[in-house]
Amino acid sequence: VYVYTRGMNDYTTPLEQLLTQLGAAVSRGKQLTDTQIRLGNKLLVYISCCLAGRAYPMGDIPTDQVSIVKEEVFRCITNLHTKNHPDSESAYPHLRTLLQFDTREFLNVLALAFEEPEFNDESGVQKRQRVVDILLQVMVESIGFSPTQVGVLFTFLA
DSSP, X not given: OHIIIIISOOSSHHHHHHHHHHHHHHHTTSOOOHHHHHHHHHXXXXXXXXXXXXXXXXXXXXXXXXXXXXXXXXXXXXXSSOTTOOTTOOSSHHHHHHHHHHHHHHHHHHHHHTTSGGGSSHHHHHHHHHHHHHHHHHHTSSSSOOHHHHHHHHHHHO
């Protein structure tokens, strides 16, 4: 991650690759290993850092790149499909993976991101509404989420 972010100013490639790994593990429906849980938790921290303008694992994103990184990471997790996706891929696979991994903590990451200035102007409010619409579509209108997870979503929305 460090080489991509510091050396190549690429914050989404490692995110996409690691989300794909986590997605494969989560989709099996089996108990996650400690390594997979660590990966998921690190991804949540990485996303939170990026959306707050902080570098992972420490420091700050260069000032001239903060808004670009926030936009790219946000777009990555809310994309309708992954790059070169198979026809069988569900809508919003990265968002779905993060919600299935740890609904409460991922929604906490979003809540922190929504406090950033980028989400409080007119276009930011539209982005927030888009995410809410996607969350409802992914968690309520489809299968694969428990009543507890949906309850966590409704608490987040309240």
